[in-house]
Amino acid sequence: MSRRRRGTLVATVAASALVVGLAGCGGDDLKESRADVVHGKQLFVERCGACHTLARAGTRGTAGPDLDAAFAQSLSEGFGRDTVRGVVHEQILYPNSQMPAKIVTGQNAIDVAAYVGQAAANPGEDEGALAAAVRRAEQSSATAENGRLAIPADPGGQLAYTVSEATAPAGPLEIDSVNESTVPHDIALQEGADGPELAKGETVSGGGVSRISVDVRPGRYTFYCTLPGHREGGMEGTLTVR
Numbered sequence: 001m002s003r004r005r006r007g008t009l010v011a012t013v014a015a016s017a018l019v020v021g022l023a024g025c026g027g028d029d030l031k032e033s034r035a036d037v038v039h040g041k042q043l044f045v046e047r048c049g050a051c052h053t054l055a056r057a058g059t060r061g062t063a064g065p066d067l068d069a070a071f072a073q074s075l076s077e078g079f080g081r082d083t084v085r086g087v088v089h090e091q092i093l094y095p096n097s098q099m100p101a102k103i104v105t106g107q108n109a110i111d112v113a114a115y116v117g118q119a120a121a122n123p124g125e126d127e128g129a130l131a132a133a134v135r136r137a138e139q140s141s142a143t144a145e146n147g148r149l150a151i152p153a154d155p156g157g158q159l160a161y162t163v164s165e166a167t168a169p170a171g172p173l174e175i176d177s178v179n180e181s182t183v184p185h186d187i188a189l190q191e192g193a194d195g196p197e198l199a200k201g202e203t204v205s206g207g208g209v210s211r212i213s214v215d216v217r218p219g220r221y222t223f224y225c226t227l228p229g230h231r232e233g234g235m236e237g238t239l240t241v242r
């Protein structure tokens with residue numbers, strides 16, 4: 001596995017060095033002075049973090065490689081952060097893989113690449129404007145009203161619902177999970193912490209609502225997102241029925 005990764009990365013490094021070199025003539029280069037890393041971090045958390053773990057960004061996605069691990073080796077082998085930046089930029093625009101292409105483009109891609117280039121495998125925490133760039137997903141509790149319970153997904157695309165603990169009376173219950181972010185999510189409910197799945201709503205994004213209707217008895221339930229890696233990344237909470 002690490003062998004395959006290393007081969008891929010070095011091949012990409014070579015390709016991207018070429019592209020950066022060529023692009024330099026056209027003026028669309030990746031000079032740090034032109035990149036806004038604060039904006040890059042915001043975009044990374046919103047558009048990339050659901051699939052990638054990056055410690056400084058606080059993201060925990062698992063659908064794609066852990067970017068700290070992915071670049072640790074090449075950095076330790078002496079590749080500079082500029083090279084990492086070039087690789088990330090190249091990967092965003094031309095992924096030779098299952099990763100969707102051009103999730104961000106133009107200046108946005110330059111900003112994201114610059115942020116990942118400086119953050120990947122870089123121990124410690126972001127400070128100053130970078131630390132303030134992304135608010136942590138806020139979580140509170142919620143109570144069902146008139147047989148309805150609202151459990152929105154984090155609007156910023158982080159792997160969290162804005163509700164971590166919910167309560168409802170026994171009986172028919174509709175759970176509505178609006179998702180304002182661009183990262184697809186759904187909501188499902190199971191008994192206890194690992195009981196059978198009782199219901200699962202549609203996968204939605206961009207303001208769609210994932211909805212389930214269940215008849216609940218007193219006890220503890222868990223709600224969670226069924227998309228790969230999202231529950232593991234933190235997208236779950238508990239429902240107590242009284």
Ligand code: HEC
Nearest residue numbers: 009047048051063064065070088091092097098099103104
């Ligand atoms: C829907 C999930 C998904 C999203 C969103 C996504 N990626 Fe990826 N990414 C992947 C997968 C899967 C791979 C591994 C592809 C492969 O190697 O076959 C990958 C690979 C990568 C790699 C190469 C890592 C390595 O080991 O060489 C980088 C860099 C990367 N992504 C950066 C980004 C950035 C930056 C964004 C946001 C603009 C992003 N990704 C958004 C799924 C995603």
